[in-house]
Amino acid sequence: MLIRVSRSLSRPSLCVQRLLRCSSHTQLSQLHSTSIRKSEVKIKGTAYQSDDVTNVTPRILSKIGKNLHTVKHHPLGLIKRRIENYFYTHFTNRVGNPLFAIFDRLDPVVTIHQNFDSLLTPEDHVSRSPKDTYYVNRDLLLRAHTSAHQEEIIKMGCDAFLAVGDVYRRDQIDATHYPVFHQCEIVRLFTEGEVFSRVKDPTGLRIFDEGDRRSHDKQEMHTLEAAKLVEFDLKKCLLGLTLQLFGKDVEYRWVDAYFPFTHPSWELEIFHGGDWLEVLGCGIMEQKLLNNAGAMSKIGWAAGLGLERLAMKLYAIPDIRLFWSEEEAFQKQFRVDNPETPITFKPLSVYAPCLNDISFWVPSNFSSNDFYDLVRTVGGDLVEQVDLVDEFTHPKHQRTSHCYRLVYRHMDRTLTQAEANEIHSSIGQKAIENLGVEIR
């Protein structure tokens, strides 16, 4: 029996995760053995009290502050500059200044309010689980998306902005998934006058309509005309950005989506390399979020893009671990002054992989993400992929067994089988000690 757990290229958005619900109370009381058990966690010089929910690992913490999106000649830095250029050149205010403000140094340590509550994420939403999210402690976590900053920036009085940064999710291990990646959030708000500014005679046109109902097209408090004009603006702006990045002839489609903090919501997909690729998630912001942020007279839209996913497609980068490579052979390929310069990545010579399987009986509260984290902690970037290849429950004693296949590969040289075996056996050892599994 072969069970593939690897998802397709698209990282599960909160909209997909919504389908899997669980109780937040039990989530938060779960202990994670891969976590740091010291009494405090140090992040960029600040000490945070750790507790029973803490599940950040030293490996994850070592990524904080790298800010790859701000490195000038890094592929993520190049993509970010291309996105900024699009907004700088297409959107200016009355006096010719850029309309969109850019925030790219916001602290990735955020509160539960920022990451979830401010975005109206239901109490039992699976993304709140320590199985999926890195908690610093009960109150603080590493942001799982840049949407975490929407409310605070709107509260500052900003009506149009980008927020770019590193985001953290506990996840499977393969060529397109890494527990740290980068996102760009885009938000634009409008006053009533702005929404209807292009209408010849806007008399009587309003954003808000009391006593209407929520439908597929709009929220209950919005008029259909306002919702449609904002949808039009959102689609025009985001499609323009996508065509700027991928070329004006790229095939695209809008797909209906769900996010707790937007309605209606969409995903924009492009046809690239023989497949549909999700470029971004977006929607008209839930009015409740805007009201809570003090922008009750405005209507707005928001979008979020994953930078690695775009960069992998645009530059033909085959493995997500390469973004963290310090090899000159990787970095020099992105040393261009103009970020619009087309680049096709030439793979560093590909070295042979080593494959090792591990099978064990799992305890009842076991989560595969605990094992993936442990593998990352012990094996680091030498682990290219982990697949759950077999899972069964013994008919008599009802215990469940998992078999994982680990692919080890060095990015810069040949890894010997002996070296792979050594890492593999320490992974087995740590899994026994920390996760309570029993090797078969």
Ligand code: PHE
């Ligand atoms: N934050 C969402 C995600 O990470 C993307 C998104 C942003 C969707 C803004 C809608 C609006 O999946």
